[in-house]
Amino acid sequence: MARKRFIAGNWKLNLSLAEGTALVQGLAKACAADPRSAAAEFAVFPTALAVKTIADAAKGSAIGVGAQNLHWEEKGAFTGEISASFIKDTGATYVLIGHSERRQYFGETDQTVNKRLKAALGVGLVPILCVGETLPERDAGRLQDVLRTQLTGATAGLTAQQLATLVIAYEPVWAIGTGRTATTAQAQEAHAFIRSVVRQAYGALADGIRIQYGGSVKADNAKELLGQPDVDGALVGGASLKLADFAAICAAAYA
Numbered sequence: 567m568a569r570k571r572f573i574a575g576n577w578k579l580n581l582s583l584a585e586g587t588a589l590v591q592g593l594a595k596a597c598a599a600d601p602r603s604a605a606a607e608f609a610v611f612p613t614a615l616a617v618k619t620i621a622d623a624a625k626g627s628a629i630g631v632g633a634q635n636l637h638w639e640e641k642g643a644f645t646g647e648i649s650a651s652f653i654k655d656t657g658a659t660y661v662l663i664g665h666s667e668r669r670q671y672f673g674e675t676d677q678t679v680n681k682r683l684k685a686a687l688g689v690g691l692v693p694i695l696c697v698g699e700t701l702p703e704r705d706a707g708r709l710q711d712v713l714r715t716q717l718t719g720a721t722a723g724l725t726a727q728q729l730a731t732l733v734i735a736y737e738p739v740w741a742i743g744t745g746r747t748a749t750t751a752q753a754q755e756a757h758a759f760i761r762s763v764v765r766q767a768y769g770a771l772a773d774g775i776r777i778q779y780g781g782s783v784k785a786d787n788a789k790e791l792l793g794q795p796d797v798d799g800a801l802v803g804g805a806s807l808k809l810a811d812f813a814a815i816c817a818a819a820y821a
């Protein structure tokens with residue numbers, strides 16, 4: 567089944583409003599200049615306070631915008647949190663859920679990931695569910711165990727229709743921000759396994775689910791990673807912060 571490649575840039579806690587605006591406008595221009603770019607999908611994920619500004623700047627272009635997290639409650643006494651419908655209101659269409667930095671530093675669990683996913687899907691946001699193992703887990707031969715647990719926990723109770731919207735990002739924790747990319751064989755093996763877990767629960771739907779690879783993707787390794795049969799895109803951190811680098815990764819998805 568043909569799956570449209572999807573390149574996403576996670577800006578984390580980086581880029582001012584002006585820097586983000588310039589970057590998204592530059593990217594939009596680069597895509598508009600090459601009709602082949604219509605074959606792929608692109609999005610950036612600014613800090614929460616910049617989402618609306620960047621969504622406004624990207625309006626009418628081929629670049630989508632998303633938030634890096636959300637809270638599952640709609641409203642109430644939850645100081646510091648943002649809800650799915652608030653994100654939707656800004657013009658954003660995507661949201662990252664369960665990024666390893668949220669799991670590592672902010673106590674995210676598979677159960678809270680599940681609640682966030684349901685909240686995102688409930689308002690029609692497209693969630694990118696992040697999963698991946700740490701190095702000790704990989705070294706202990708627990709890769710499949712960890713991925714299966716994260717996937718089943720995160721997607722518990724989702725209908726087939728909800729699952730069909732989901733994008734999954736395989737992000738080995740040891741490859742994030744380290745400059746150490748998974749080999750193409752490691753990426754393909756994990757992606758094929760993730761698809762098999764989805765297939766066990768949701769059948770043929772698994773063939774339409776896009777699975778991005780994330781972890782030190784750069785302009786010089788993107789093409790090779792994207793060439794793997796089960797790698798349908800990339801979630802890019804550091805290399806999404808510079809227009810030339812990110813535009814080159816985006817181009818690897820269609821050129």
Ligand code: PEP
Nearest residue numbers: 742743780781782803804
């Ligand atoms: C990420 O934060 O999702 C990521 C993959 O970061 P980097 O590309 O910098 O490794």
